[in-house]
Amino acid sequence: MADFHLLTTDWYRQNHRDLPWRNTNDPYKIWLSEVILQQTRVAQGLSYYEKFVRNYPTLESLASAEEQQVLKDWQGLGYYSRARNLHFAAKQIMIEFKGNFPSSFMELKKVKGIGNYTAAAIASFAFKESVAVVDGNVYRVLSRCFDLSTPIDTTAGVKEFQELAQHLIHPAHPDIHNQAIMELGALICTPKNPECNECPINSICLAKQNKTIENRPVKSKKTKVRQRYFHYLIEDSRDLHLTKRSGKDIWQNMFEFPLIESSNEIEFQLKHDELSNLSVYHSEQITHLLSHQKLNVIFYHIPKIREEYDGREVHKIPLERLSEYPVPKIIENYIERIIRQRK
Numbered sequence: 001m002a003d004f005h006l007l008t009t010d011w012y013r014q015n016h017r018d019l020p021w022r023n024t025n026d027p028y029k030i031w032l033s034e035v036i037l038q039q040t041r042v043a044q045g046l047s048y049y050e051k052f053v054r055n056y057p058t059l060e061s062l063a064s065a066e067e068q069q070v071l072k073d074w075q076g077l078g079y080y081s082r083a084r085n086l087h088f089a090a091k092q093i094m095i096e097f098k099g100n101f102p103s104s105f106m107e108l109k110k111v112k113g114i115g116n117y118t119a120a121a122i123a124s125f126a127f128k129e130s131v132a133v134v135d136g137n138v139y140r141v142l143s144r145c146f147d148l149s150t151p152i153d154t155t156a157g158v159k160e161f162q163e164l165a166q167h168l169i170h171p172a173h174p175d176i177h178n179q180a181i182m183e184l185g186a187l188i189c190t191p192k193n194p195e196c197n198e199c200p201i202n203s204i205c206l207a208k209q210n211k212t213i214e215n216r217p218v219k220s221k222k223t224k225v226r227q228r229y230f231h232y233l234i235e236d237s238r239d240l241h242l243t244k245r246s247g248k249d250i251w252q253n254m255f256e257f258p259l260i261e262s263s264n265e266i267e268f269q270l271k272h273d274e275l276s277n278l279s280v281y282h283s284e285q286i287t288h289l290l291s292h293q294k295l296n297v298i299f300y301h302i303p304k305i306r307e308e309y310d311g312r313e314v315h316k317i318p319l320e321r322l323s324e325y326p327v328p329k330i331i332e333n334y335i336e337r338i339i340r341q342r343k
Helices: 002-015 027-035 042-055 059-063 067-074 081-096 116-127 135-145 155-168 175-185 206-210 263-276 319-324 329-342
Strands: 227-233 238-242 259-262 286-289 294-304 315-318
Touching: 002 175, 002 259, 027 081, 027 116, 059 081, 067 081, 067 319, 081 263, 116 175, 135 155, 135 175, 135 206, 227 238, 227 263, 227 329, 238 319, 259 263, 263 294, 286 329, 294 329, 315 319, 319 329
Parallel strands: 227 294
Antiparallel strands: 227 259, 238 315, 286 294
């Protein structure tokens, strides 16, 4: 166990990436980085981190911002509930904690959107609390090093890996210890084609010895992907006509073209036949992948848009004011690729 800590932290000190959130003890900036990097590669998340630090340099500035602007700044990063929770949590900390960022693992978990992983990251990186971080990288490194076959997506697996990670942590250097395992998983012990010959713990890696690296970590179930079928309606005019999404669904509080959603592929094709006869132009079918959803989308340019669709008001917006409105990536791409060229 001591070898594990020494080997990983010695490697980390010599090989870690120089990232801005690693050069600060400010819990607000560490929190920003952790939320942004959930489900996001560092290469993509870095520019968003820099944008948020620039536009919202303090917790108070984020809390006082309008949600629509926060969503606009988040645009293109996906998983927009992260942005809404980030904004809500900033206001919560200003009110319930009087603007003082919670400084312990248990206090951090009282904040909306902060679960075990994020709380452990902030507590160990900013406040040096001896609590283990367990994310996808950590699961992979531990499952391979100790050749663990317990599925990581089960209650038993979560408990086993959390206990092991906590047992391994060095109480004097919890921040470096946690960062080292995560960095090792990101750079060396990757999901496919890991660099085992370059790995600092290859001498104690049981999965390497047992030739089970390709089978670690184990998951018990496959993620089911939901198929959805979208028909977007665009008025063939100089202005954009957008509606605001609401409810507990994807892209909540963001703007999109008026939408007709079909419930299945047959209904989608029938509606397409109907709308294509009414449109002056329609796109090819576009596939847009989300984490657990596959969107099948066609855009239709029609002569006139009603003032309301499916109970949602239609907002008439000049194209040059689009920068004020947060829109999903597929809408942004279509506007840039097709609409701006046609106007």
